[in-house]
Amino acid sequence: MEVLIGIVQLLLIVILAPGVNAVIHKTKCLIRGQKGPSILQPYRDIYKLLNKRSVISDTASWISRFAPYIIFSVSVVAAAFIPVFSSKTLFHFSSDVIGFTYLMALGTLFLTLYGLDQGSAFGGLGSSREVTIAALAEPAMMIAIFTVCIMNGTSSISEIFTKLSVHPLQAFSVSSVFSLLALLMVAIAESARIPVDNPETHLELTMVHEAMILEASGRDLALIELGSLIKQAIFISFIASAIFPISGLLGFIWYLLKVFSIAILIGFIEISNAKLRFFRVPDFLAVAFTLSVISLIVHYLEV
Amino acid sequence: MEVKLAEFFIALAVFFSITIVASNRLFLGIKSYALQSLSIAAATTLIASIENISHLFVSALLMLIVKACIIPLLLFYVTKKLNIQRKIETNVTIFDSVIFCALIVVFSYFLVAKFNLSSRVLGFNVIPLSISVIIIGLFIMVTRRKAITQILGFLTLENGIFMAEIASTHGMPVFVELGIFMDVLIGVIIAGIFVYRMSETFNDIDTEKLTSFKE
Numbered sequence: 001m002e003v004l005i006g007i008v009q010l011l012l013i014v015i016l017a018p019g020v021n022a023v024i025h026k027t028k029c030l031i032r033g034q035k036g037p038s039i040l041q042p043y044r045d046i047y048k049l050l051n052k053r054s055v056i057s058d059t060a061s062w063i064s065r066f067a068p069y070i071i072f073s074v075s076v077v078a079a080a081f082i083p084v085f086s087s088k089t090l091f092h093f094s095s096d097v098i099g100f101t102y103l104m105a106l107g108t109l110f111l112t113l114y115g116l117d118q119g120s121a122f123g124g125l126g127s128s129r130e131v132t133i134a135a136l137a138e139p140a141m142m143i144a145i146f147t148v149c150i151m152n153g154t155s156s157i158s159e160i161f162t163k164l165s166v167h168p169l170q171a172f173s174v175s176s177v178f179s180l181l182a183l184l185m186v187a188i189a190e191s192a193r194i195p196v197d198n199p200e201t202h203l204e205l206t207m208v209h210e211a212m213i214l215e216a217s218g219r220d221l222a223l224i225e226l227g228s229l230i231k232q233a234i235f236i237s238f239i240a241s242a243i244f245p246i247s248g249l250l251g252f253i254w255y256l257l258k259v260f261s262i263a264i265l266i267g268f269i270e271i272s273n274a275k276l277r278f279f280r281v282p283d284f285l286a287v288a289f290t291l292s293v294i295s296l297i298v299h300y301l302e303v
Numbered sequence: 304m305e306v307k308l309a310e311f312f313i314a315l316a317v318f319f320s321i322t323i324v325a326s327n328r329l330f331l332g333i334k335s336y337a338l339q340s341l342s343i344a345a346a347t348t349l350i351a352s353i354e355n356i357s358h359l360f361v362s363a364l365l366m367l368i369v370k371a372c373i374i375p376l377l378l379f380y381v382t383k384k385l386n387i388q389r390k391i392e393t394n395v396t397i398f399d400s401v402i403f404c405a406l407i408v409v410f411s412y413f414l415v416a417k418f419n420l421s422s423r424v425l426g427f428n429v430i431p432l433s434i435s436v437i438i439i440g441l442f443i444m445v446t447r448r449k450a451i452t453q454i455l456g457f458l459t460l461e462n463g464i465f466m467a468e469i470a471s472t473h474g475m476p477v478f479v480e481l482g483i484f485m486d487v488l489i490g491v492i493i494a495g496i497f498v499y500r501m502s503e504t505f506n507d508i509d510t511e512k513l514t515s516f517k518e
Binding site: 169172173174177178181272273274280282283284286287289290291293294297298301302 | 304307308310311313314315317318321322325327328331334397398401402404405408409412413416427428431432
C-alpha cells in the first residue's frame with residue numbers, strides 16, 4: 001500500500017510537469033492579450049518527439065547516447081523524494097536532502113556534458129553558462145534547504161512534510177518566508193526562466209538551456225525536455241510542500257491549487273521582468289544567497 | 304496568527320528593500336518601492352485589527368494611496384520627463400551591496416537584542432526587521448550616485464521608520480501620522496523639483512558632480 005501511494009505521487013509529479021510549464025506559458029500569453037497554446041500542447045509535443053528517430057552528430061561519443069536517459073531518470077528518481085499528499089514517498093525511509101540536491105546536480109552535469117559532446121560551438125557555450133549559473137545557485141539552494149531542515153529538526157523530506165502538516169503555522173515564521181523566497185529565485189534560475197534565461201527564444205547571444213540541447217532531436221530531445229520539466233516541477237512542488245501541507249485527498253486538491261498558483265506567480269514574474277544580461281545573473285543569485293543566509297541566521301536569533 | 308501574518312508582510316518589505324538594492328534599472332527600483340509600501344500597508348491593517356486602533360486603518364489607507372500609488376507615479380513621471388538614463392550607477396558594486404544587506408539584517412537583530420523591549424512590542428521580529436529597512440535605506444542613500452535613487456533610499460528609510468513607529472508606539476495620534484504623510488509627499492515633490500533643476504543646469508543628476516563646484 002505504501003509503495004502504491006509512493007508510485008502514485010511519483011507519477012503525479014511526472015504527469016503534472018509539462019502541465020505546469022503550459023500554465024506558466026498560458027499566463028504570459030493571456031497577460032500579453034494573446035490566446036496562447038492549449039494546456040495540452042506540451043504533452044502533444046513530447047508525444048510527437050517520442051515517436052521520432054534521433055540523429056546524433058558524428059563527433060559524439062557514448063555520452064550523447066546515454067545522457068538523455070540519465071537526465072530523465074535522475075529527474076524521475078529525484079521526483080520520488082517529493083511528498084505530494086502523503087509523507088509515504090517511494091524513498092520515505094531515507095529521503096535525505098543532500099542526496100536529493102546532488103541527484104539534481106548529477107542531471108545538470110550530464111546535461112552540460114551532452115552540450116560539450118556534440119562538437120557544436122553553441123553546445124560548449126551553453127554548457128559553460130549553465131555551469132556558471134549552477135555553481136552560483138547551489139550555495140543559495142543548499143542553505144535555504146538546510147534552513148528548512150534545521151527548522152524542523154530533520155534532514156528527511158518526508159519527515160519535514162509530516163512535521164509541517166502537524167504544525168502548519170511554522171511556514172509563516174519570518175525565517176521560512178526568507179528561505180522560501182530564496183528557493184523560488186533558485187527555482188527560476190535552475191529551470192532556465194526569464195530573468196536568467198529565456199525559454200522562448202533561440203537567440204545565440206543569450207540562450208543557455210536551449211544552446212545545450214540545440215543538437216538534440218527526436219526521442220533524445222523529448223527525454224531531455226521532459227527531464228528539465230520534471231526538475232522544474234520538483235522545485236515548485238518542494239516550495240508548495242513547505243507551505244501549509246495537508247495530507248489526504250483534500251491535501252491533493254490543495255497541492256494542485258498551490259502548484260498552479262506558484263506557476264501563475266512565476267508567469268507574472270516573467271512578464272514583468274526583462275531578461276538579465278548574463279553578467280548580471282550573479283547579482284540575481286546574490287539576492288537569493290543573501291535571503292537564504294538571512295533566513296538561517298534569523299532562525300537562530302528569533303525567539 | 305495575525306501577528307505572524309503581519310511579520311510575514313514585514314519580511315516581504317525587507318525583501319523588496321533588498322530588491323531595490325539589487326535593481327540595476329530605475330523602474331525596477333520604483334516598482335519594488337511600490338510593492339514594499341503595499342506590503343507595509345497590509346501589515347499596518349493587520350496591526351490595526353490586532354490592537355483595535357481605528358485610526359491606524361486611516362494610516363494604512365493613506366499608505367496605500369500616497370506611498371504605493373502617488374509617489375511611485377510621481378517618480379515614474381520625473382524619470383520619463385527628464386529622459387534620465389535609466390541605468391543605476393553605484394559606488395559599491397551591486398553584488399557587494401546585496402551581500403552587505405545580509406550583514407545589515409543580522410546587525411539589526413543584535414542591536415534589538417540589546418534594547419530589551421520585547422514586552423512592549425507585538426511580535427519579536429517586527430522591530431529588528433523595520434530597523435534593517437531603515438539601515439538599508441540609509442545604505443542606498445549613501446552608495447547610489449543619482450539623485451533619483453537617493454530619493455528612493457530616503458523613502459525606504461521613511462517606510463522603515465513608519466513600521467518601527469507603528470509597532471512600538473501602538474499608533475501615534477492621528478494628526479502626527481497625517482503630518483508625516485504630508486511631509487513625505489511634499490518632500491518627494493520638492494526633491495523632484497530639485498532633480499529637475501539639477502538636470503536643467505548640469506544636464507545630469509549625478510550628485511558626485513556637485514562636489515566639483517568652484518566659485
